[in-house]
Amino acid sequence: MPDKPDRNAIEVVNVSKIFGSGEGQVAALDKVSVSIRENEFFTLLGPSGCGKTTLLRLIAGFDFPTAGEILLYGQDIAPLPPFKRPVNTVFQSYALFPHMTVADNIGFGLEMLGKPKGEIKARVAEMLKLVKMEALAGRRTAQISGGQQQRVALARALAPQPKVLLLDEPLSALDYKLRKEMQIELKRLQHETGITFIFVTHDQEEALTMSDRIAVMSSGKILQVGSPWDIYDKPAERFVADFIGETNFLTAAISGVENGKARATLKSGATIEATVAEGFQPKDNATVVVRPEHAKLTKDKGDVSGTVENIVYFGTDTHIHVQLDSGDTFTVRQQNTRSAGCGFERGDKVGILIGNDAAQVLRD
Amino acid sequence: MASNFSIKHQPGFTAIAATCFVVLYLPIIVLVAYAFNAASSTSEWGGFSLRWFQSAYQNTQVIDATLRSFQIGAIAAVLSTIFATMAALATTRTAPYPGLTFKYAAINQPLMVPEIVTGVALLIFFSRIKIFTGYSGLGYLIAAHTAFCIPFAYLPIRARLENMDLTLERAAADLYATPWKTFRRITLPLLWPGILAGLMLAFVISLDDVVITEFVKSGGQDTLPTYMLGQIRRGVTPEINAISTAFLLLSVAIVTLFFFVSRKRD
Numbered sequence: 001m002p003d004k005p006d007r008n009a010i011e012v013v014n015v016s017k018i019f020g021s022g023e024g025q026v027a028a029l030d031k032v033s034v035s036i037r038e039n040e041f042f043t044l045l046g047p048s049g050c051g052k053t054t055l056l057r058l059i060a061g062f063d064f065p066t067a068g069e070i071l072l073y074g075q076d077i078a079p080l081p082p083f084k085r086p087v088n089t090v091f092q093s094y095a096l097f098p099h100m101t102v103a104d105n106i107g108f109g110l111e112m113l114g115k116p117k118g119e120i121k122a123r124v125a126e127m128l129k130l131v132k133m134e135a136l137a138g139r140r141t142a143q144i145s146g147g148q149q150q151r152v153a154l155a156r157a158l159a160p161q162p163k164v165l166l167l168d169e170p171l172s173a174l175d176y177k178l179r180k181e182m183q184i185e186l187k188r189l190q191h192e193t194g195i196t197f198i199f200v201t202h203d204q205e206e207a208l209t210m211s212d213r214i215a216v217m218s219s220g221k222i223l224q225v226g227s228p229w230d231i232y233d234k235p236a237e238r239f240v241a242d243f244i245g246e247t248n249f250l251t252a253a254i255s256g257v258e259n260g261k262a263r264a265t266l267k268s269g270a271t272i273e274a275t276v277a278e279g280f281q282p283k284d285n286a287t288v289v290v291r292p293e294h295a296k297l298t299k300d301k302g303d304v305s306g307t308v309e310n311i312v313y314f315g316t317d318t319h320i321h322v323q324l325d326s327g328d329t330f331t332v333r334q335q336n337t338r339s340a341g342c343g344f345e346r347g348d349k350v351g352i353l354i355g356n357d358a359a360q361v362l363r364d
Numbered sequence: 365m366a367s368n369f370s371i372k373h374q375p376g377f378t379a380i381a382a383t384c385f386v387v388l389y390l391p392i393i394v395l396v397a398y399a400f401n402a403a404s405s406t407s408e409w410g411g412f413s414l415r416w417f418q419s420a421y422q423n424t425q426v427i428d429a430t431l432r433s434f435q436i437g438a439i440a441a442v443l444s445t446i447f448a449t450m451a452a453l454a455t456t457r458t459a460p461y462p463g464l465t466f467k468y469a470a471i472n473q474p475l476m477v478p479e480i481v482t483g484v485a486l487l488i489f490f491s492r493i494k495i496f497t498g499y500s501g502l503g504y505l506i507a508a509h510t511a512f513c514i515p516f517a518y519l520p521i522r523a524r525l526e527n528m529d530l531t532l533e534r535a536a537a538d539l540y541a542t543p544w545k546t547f548r549r550i551t552l553p554l555l556w557p558g559i560l561a562g563l564m565l566a567f568v569i570s571l572d573d574v575v576i577t578e579f580v581k582s583g584g585q586d587t588l589p590t591y592m593l594g595q596i597r598r599g600v601t602p603e604i605n606a607i608s609t610a611f612l613l614l615s616v617a618i619v620t621l622f623f624f625v626s627r628k629r630d
Contacts, residue, residue, distance in 0.1 A: 062534055082537040095535035099553045108549075109539035160540065 015068030046217035088157035096141040109160035267326040270303035274359035292333035294358035302351025399605035416606035429591035440509035441567035448517035483579035517562035524558025561626040
C-alpha cells in the first residue's frame, strides 16, 4: 500500500448539542472536539446516555448541532441533510426495507444516486460476495436470520462507497457467538474496503478488540482518546479506569514528576514508580490505579499488605480479594495452572507486589 | 383457584352469550328469509321464490339509487382517504407539540357531533350556497360524505403509520433518498394496506349513511338507504327484504376484505 499522509476524515470541532430549553435543557454533547483519521476503525465508547449516539447522529445528519462544526475532509457538513452527505449508517435495528429483496436493499443507495442499472447490478453482486450472501439475494428481508440481516445492512451501507461508515451498536442484537464472529468480520470488511469506520458501543471488550483508536465518553464529553492499549493501561481519569476493565484505586503522595514518570508513596509507606499522562502535572496527593493482573500476591512483605477476604475461581484465572491494612480493598488476578491451586486461603496475611510499570497516576 | 378462573365457566355465561347472538342475528335471519318469500307478505311464508330479487333488479328507482350510492361512495371514499392520508402523515411524522391533541379532536369531529346536528347544519349552510350559485348537483352529497368519512379513513392509516419504524425513513435518507423519494419508495408502499383499509371503511360508511344524506339531498337524489326509508313509509313488500339482503352481502364482503387487508403485515 502506498504511504499516505495522515489525513483526517472527520473533524468534530467544539460541537454542542442541547436538548430542550430553559430550566429543562440538557447538554447531550458539551463542546466536543475529536479528529478521526482516514482508514481508521474509530470507536465511541461509553455508557448509555453519554452522548455517543448523539454524536453519531450529528455526523449522519439525523440531527443538527446546537453549536460547532463537523468537517468531512475539511468541508463543514453540519448543516447538510442526511441525503447530501457521503456518509452511510448501519443501524442498531438494521432498518432493512421489508418490502424489498436483499438485492434491492443493497442497491437502494446506488439507485438513489442515479447510477446506471448495469453498474448497480455489478456493485450489488460484489457486495453480496463481500458479505457472503450471494445465495439469498432474492429473499425478502423478513425471511433471513438476524445475523444475515446484519450482513445485508452492512452491504447496503457499504455499497455506495461512503467516505465514512457509521455503525450504531450494530452487534448488540446478536447472541454471543455470532457477535464474536461479526467482530472479526467487521475488522476484515474495514481492512478490505479501506473505508473509515466510526463504531458506537457500550461494550468495552468490543471496543478493545476491534478499534484502532477509542474515544471514551461520559456525560456529553470525551474524556480520553487513544489506542486500546493507551486506554486500558494508561487511563487518564477515574471514569476511564473504572469503565474499562477492573482496576484498583490507591491514594498516594506524589513526588519527583519527570519524563512522564513519578514516584508514588502509598499509605503503607512503600514507594512505587507510576506513569503520568502526557502534560499532566499531578498535585501532591493523587489516585494511582493498578490493574489486577499487574500485581502479584506474596506471603512475604509486599508494597502493601492485608488479609485475603475472598477467592473467586474464573477458569482461566483466579481473583483474590484482599482487605488492605490501610482500609482499601485490592484485587489480584492470578493465572491458573492445572496442577496447583492458587496457593492462598481466606484469612491469610499477604503482601502485594506492584511492578515498576504497573501504576498510573489519574488526573481524577 | 384464581389461576383457573375463566369467564367461560361462570354460571349463566352460555345462556347470556346465546341470548346476545339470538338478539343480534335472529332479526337479520328473518329479514333474509323473507327476501325469498313467494308471497307478498313480510310475515306470512308463501314458499321459496327469487321474484323479489328480480322485482328489485327491474325497479329502475332501486338501480338508480344504488348507482348513485356507489358513485357518491366511491368519490367520497377516494377524496376522504386522500385527505386522511395527508392528515395522518401530518399528525404522526412530527414531534408532539401543544395543540396536536386539539388537531386529533378536530379531525375526528364527525365522530363526536351528533349526525342530526351535522345534517341540520349542512342543510342550512348548503341551501345558502344553492341560492347563491344555483348549483344543485351531487356535489353537496359528495362533500358531506367526504367530510364524515375522513375520521374512518384516518384511523387505520394513522395506526399503520404509528406502527411503522421511523428508522426506515431515516435509513432511506441516509442512502441519498430525498424526502419525496423516501415517501414514494418507502413510506407509501408500507402504508398501502392502511390506505386500502381506510378506503374500504370510508366506502362502507358512505354507503350506509341515512341521516346526513336525508338532510342534504335534493329532489331525485335518493341513495339506496334513503330510498329504502322512503319505501318503508309506504308499506313493506319483500322487495325491501331482497334489497336489504343484497346490501348486507355487499357490506359483509367489503368488511371482510378490509379485515384481510388490514391484517396483512408488510
